[in-house]
Amino acid sequence: MPRAQARIDLGAFASNLQRLREAAPRSEQLAVVKADAYGHGLIPMARAAREAGAEWLGVALFSEALELRSAGDTGPLLAWLAAPDDPWSEVAEAGIDIGVSTVSQLQRLTTPTRVHLKIDTGLGRAGCAPADWALLIDTAQRMQDAGSIDVVGIWSHFTVADDPANPLNTVQIQRFQEAVAAAESLDVEHHHLANSAATLALPAAHFTLVRPGIAMYGISPGAGMGCAADLGLRPVMTLVAQVTVVKRLPAGSGLSYGHLYTLDGDSTTAVVPLGYADGIPRNATNVGPVFAAGKRRTVAGRVCMDQFVLDLGDDAAAEGDEVVLFGSGADGIPLAEDWAEVTGTIGYEIVTRLGARVERVYR
Numbered sequence: 001m002p003r004a005q006a007r008i009d010l011g012a013f014a015s016n017l018q019r020l021r022e023a024a025p026r027s028e029q030l031a032v033v034k035a036d037a038y039g040h041g042l043i044p045m046a047r048a049a050r051e052a053g054a055e056w057l058g059v060a061l062f063s064e065a066l067e068l069r070s071a072g073d074t075g076p077l078l079a080w081l082a083a084p085d086d087p088w089s090e091v092a093e094a095g096i097d098i099g100v101s102t103v104s105q106l107q108r109l110t111t112p113t114r115v116h117l118k119i120d121t122g123l124g125r126a127g128c129a130p131a132d133w134a135l136l137i138d139t140a141q142r143m144q145d146a147g148s149i150d151v152v153g154i155w156s157h158f159t160v161a162d163d164p165a166n167p168l169n170t171v172q173i174q175r176f177q178e179a180v181a182a183a184e185s186l187d188v189e190h191h192h193l194a195n196s197a198a199t200l201a202l203p204a205a206h207f208t209l210v211r212p213g214i215a216m217y218g219i220s221p222g223a224g225m226g227c228a229a230d231l232g233l234r235p236v237m238t239l240v241a242q243v244t245v246v247k248r249l250p251a252g253s254g255l256s257y258g259h260l261y262t263l264d265g266d267s268t269t270a271v272v273p274l275g276y277a278d279g280i281p282r283n284a285t286n287v288g289p290v291f292a293a294g295k296r297r298t299v300a301g302r303v304c305m306d307q308f309v310l311d312l313g314d315d316a317a318a319e320g321d322e323v324v325l326f327g328s329g330a331d332g333i334p335l336a337e338d339w340a341e342v343t344g345t346i347g348y349e350i351v352t353r354l355g356a357r358v359e360r361v362y363r
């Protein structure tokens, strides 16, 4: 057992994919493995997704897509976030589909490319503005007729799908249907709009393909949708560390930088060797939840670069004892979402920011 470990439960991952399949049984599944599979490890999670039946993989960056091809993945694969100087031709020649929002991006395609045209239905980020859609379609049609591109998909992305009752969802679905209708002459095989939240809660958004990310990793897309267990999802990552130093300190002792925590009574303290260099939020100071020495505790004092401290009171501990930062959410073990709540962020960020110094092990 090293200093710290992220244990990845591939059984839980497969079960979450199954759960998502049951939620959208008539759609193909595009497993989103961008950002190192949300911190879980790109290649192992991509393999596990294919084994669980995901027809497609999706990533943001061209570099991520090329890494999948280098690792031997040959299946349908979409990459949607590219800068002008990225290797468009190399990606197209590797059989990777490219998400395109603008005419100038289309004009960057100098080798036959499989394209998914993106319409901005309301997110206000990437995607073609509705007013520019006709021109994008026209340009794509001419390129397709000339044999230089193959338009495989029309797609868009939600703004508030984690709030399923929000009327903007209905508006986006309607705008999406209009955009698909306007592109009818392109004879496109796939229409896709749903992220995890919409896969679970908005059947009208399923179309031919769904693009779940966070839910595959067993994390709720948003507090408003309930916790992972409410959604039938199982947390995939458990973050553990080995206690490095245990000692007894007298009442009144301050702990860690700035002495933001002071011991009420004589107490046993334990050092946990994970810090903000590993992705533990520094603002988890005095609020981060940890399971240690048989019960739930809270980070005592400042989270440092490589470590933080726990106040164990009169409970016993030894060097090498295992503490759990987050995992199942059962028996006192916190969820990644619990860390998100106390640090003012979302579960996505807690797992995605976990640093390269933490070994991932797969079970």
Ligand SMILES: *Cc1c(COP(=O)(O)O)cnc(C)c1O
Pocket (backbone or CB within 6 Å): 032, 034, 080, 157, 194, 195, 196, 197, 211, 212, 213, 214, 215, 221
């Ligand atoms: C990240 C991403 C997803 C997955 O979103 P989740 O909320 O994690 O399910 C789907 N589509 C696109 C375009 C994305 O960038």
